[in-house]
Amino acid sequence: MHFNSKDIDLYASQKDYVDTAVVPLIELDLTASGMKASAGASEYLQSLTVILEKQFKGRILLLPPISYVRAADRTELGGQLKKELSETGFKHIFYLTTDPKWRSVDDLDNVLWLPAIPTGDMDQSFKKSVMEDQLRQVLPLFTKEWTHHS
């Protein structure tokens, strides 16, 4: 489900079934040299989370991407997110990111780090097959988490 009012109505009535939150974490790099790569990574991560949501619509709530500047303290941000989410009924929380700095944050469970693929210059059908390959890498991580802790 997306984070919009229509889906949230459905979520509120089906809380038992929607037990997983997905949080995309996106680093903003606005320097002249880093901007394009940052935009590409953001585009990639958002496409991926959208097709992930399509596959698992009935079980996950896809939150809007959390964007932060390069200097942001990941540990602190992660702690705040974790606290906010712990007050909800979600049993499983996945963080998806292309930012390698999250790998050293030990506080968060289920941080899925993916190398950003610059899909912006690909044509539609090639991009689609690349994204589906990426999705196939991620899906088992979700089903594994669900079967182990359900």
Added chain:
Amino acid sequence: MSNNRVSRRQFLGYTLTGVGGFMAAGMLMPMVRFAVDPVLQQKGAGDYVLTDQAVADITEEPVRVDFTFEQVDAWYTSEVTNSAWVYKEGDKLVALSPVCKHLGCTVNWGGDPEQPTQFFCPCHAGRYEKNGQNIAGTPPLGPLDEYDVQEQDGFVAIGQVKPNTLV
């Protein structure tokens, strides 16, 4: 000069009739146009979306067929890709929607290794028969939707979604 002289009275009569006629036509035409509008309405060109799946390659085993169309959402036009599970029932093509009737996840054919001849929803283990019938005891409450489907020049074309007619 012609021999039939037009009198002032006749001239005024012709002129008024002509002008009055134009005015009446100007008022009536739009009304007639509104009245017959439903007949003139164009059928949307996107009734059937052609896919790149050849009909000859379709067997009784459902395969996933993707199709892309343009969707206009207020001022934002986007390309949307949907898929359908297509198989042959005798000679007839059948296309089922992959959207689970429980909460809208995407179902897979044979997604559960223990039930290779059923559709399986990975979210809450919902299962469906090949014809889309939901299996009692699993979360879904209704059968999978069906698409209108036809063959166009040897390829599968997918139409509108409709409630399941097979069960």
